[in-house]
Amino acid sequence: MSTTKKKPIHISVDKDLKEQAEMLFNDLGLNMTSAITVFLKQAVKEQAIPFEIRKINSETLQAIKDVEDGNLQGGFSSVKELMEDLNA
Template sequence: MATTSVTIRMDENLKKQAETLFDEMGLNMTTAINIFAKAVVRQGKIPFEIAADPFLSEVNQARIRESLEQLKSGQVMVKTMEELETMADE
């Protein structure tokens, strides 16, 4: 079977983390990517669910930015558990 090269761009830190994990599994990056590609072809889809992380929603990001600004300015507001639960329900 003929082989070909594929070049991809990836965050350097992600690559290092993936290589470390693959090494622990006894794989290299090429083998892991081939396993992924074969699963995609065999199943006719990405072999895992791809979904947005609700933590990264714009609302949460705005809250995080606001909290960081409060922390930087010394205006940290302590919330009660009830207030935190209400915020989580919004």
């Protein structure tokens, strides 16, 4: 039996997020405490967040918005034309 003292962590999250996470963790055979403990142990082991976090730049955000809005400019008729545009 471990003699490590445990300290509670209190967090607030969106109700739907909590319910979805609980369902996922249950399917994985974990409870919320176990899942968070796994996350914390992995973060300490790696000395980093154990998954990639990145910020999308404004050009990428605009491109995504353009695609979603159907604002696509005409395509290219050849690879040469595409390359000339990319190099411009």
